[in-house]
Amino acid sequence: xxxxxxxxxxxxxxxxxxxxxxxxxxxxxxxxxxxxxxxxxxxxxxxxxxxxxxxxxxxxxxxxxxxxxxxxxxxxxxx
Amino acid sequence: xxxxxxxxxxxxxxxxxxxxxxxxxxxxxxxxxxxxxxxxxxxxxxxxxxxxxxxxxxxxxxxxxxxxxxxxxxxxxxxxxxxxxxxxxxxxxxxxxxxxxxxxxxxxxxxxxxxxxxxxxxxxxxxxxxxxxxxxxxxxxxxxxxxxxxxxxxxxxxxxxxxxxxxxxxxxxxxxxxxxxxxxxxxxxxxxxxxxxx
Numbered sequence: 001x002x003x004x005x006x007x008x009x010x011x012x013x014x015x016x017x018x019x020x021x022x023x024x025x026x027x028x029x030x031x032x033x034x035x036x037x038x039x040x041x042x043x044x045x046x047x048x049x050x051x052x053x054x055x056x057x058x059x060x061x062x063x064x065x066x067x068x069x070x071x072x073x074x075x076x077x078x079x
Numbered sequence: 080x081x082x083x084x085x086x087x088x089x090x091x092x093x094x095x096x097x098x099x100x101x102x103x104x105x106x107x108x109x110x111x112x113x114x115x116x117x118x119x120x121x122x123x124x125x126x127x128x129x130x131x132x133x134x135x136x137x138x139x140x141x142x143x144x145x146x147x148x149x150x151x152x153x154x155x156x157x158x159x160x161x162x163x164x165x166x167x168x169x170x171x172x173x174x175x176x177x178x179x180x181x182x183x184x185x186x187x188x189x190x191x192x193x194x195x196x197x198x199x200x201x202x203x204x205x206x207x208x209x210x211x212x213x214x215x216x217x218x219x220x221x222x223x224x225x226x227x228x229x230x231x232x233x234x235x236x237x238x239x240x241x242x243x244x245x246x247x248x249x250x251x252x253x254x255x256x257x258x259x260x261x262x263x264x265x266x267x268x269x270x271x272x273x274x275x276x277x
Contacts, residue, residue, distance in 0.1 A: 011187045015258060019257075021254070042191070043187075043188045046191040049204070050206055053211075053214065054233060057214040058121075058214065058230075059118050060118075060121065062117040063131065066131065067110050073139075074106075074135060074138040074142055075110075076142060
């Protein structure tokens with residue numbers, strides 16, 4: 001997190017922070033900023049919620065009987 | 080002491096039996112990843128039927144070359160690599176060549192800002208203003224090179240390292256594509272939201 005504009009710096013760090021891809025120092029800097037800055041905190045919370053929603057909307061259950069069909073069509077029963 | 084002349088025939092029969100057992104175990108272990116792979120197949124593009132056909136093709140290929148899998152390595156990632164290759168082959172056959180039209184990339188806060196400016200109370204759950212349909216459509220509209228990495232990591236639960244292996248690219252490439260892919264997804268959601276609100 002650089003000294004430029006703390007909110008711009010935090011905006012750049014939100015995704016790597018959520019991916020746990022920051023160093024310990026960077027992580028602490030982001031957390032400190034989020035504690036103090038309601039503007040960034042709201043946006044951070046939105047990112048967390050967005051990831052969950054994208055996942056929920058995109059992960060439909062497989063059709064019933066999928067594994068059984070794959071087993072009967074793909075497995076080598078003669079072996 | 081056993082007659083040494085019986086040994087070859089006996090050991091070959093035994094080897095066949097052991098091999099059949101190993102293969103059956105391999106097949107069952109591979110099938111235990113079907114749900115995870117289905118999620119990926121479904122979001123790589125295509126209908127439910129196409130996703131199941133793709134999965135079937137991937138399992139057929141995987142079982143044909145099961146001996147080339149190195150035990151102890153990541154089976155789900157190995158299967159996903161085969162799934163992706165089968166997907167690329169299917170695209171080529173249908174000559175639905177992946178297009179990569181550039182989309183404007185916006186900052187990370189862009190989507191929130193667009194959604195929030197619409198209503199007087201941005202404190203309420205802003206994310207609820209997105210429809211599930213818009214999310215699925217936006218994901219499907221991402222250029223394939225970005226869509227596949229978002230699908231693998233954010234929906235398929237593969238790690239950066241797994242995704243790098245599956246896509247055959249360095250981990251840094253996975254990270255930069257993921258970063259851009261998520262931003263493009265949000266830009267597209269913002270656009271759809273505005274179209275819907277207009």
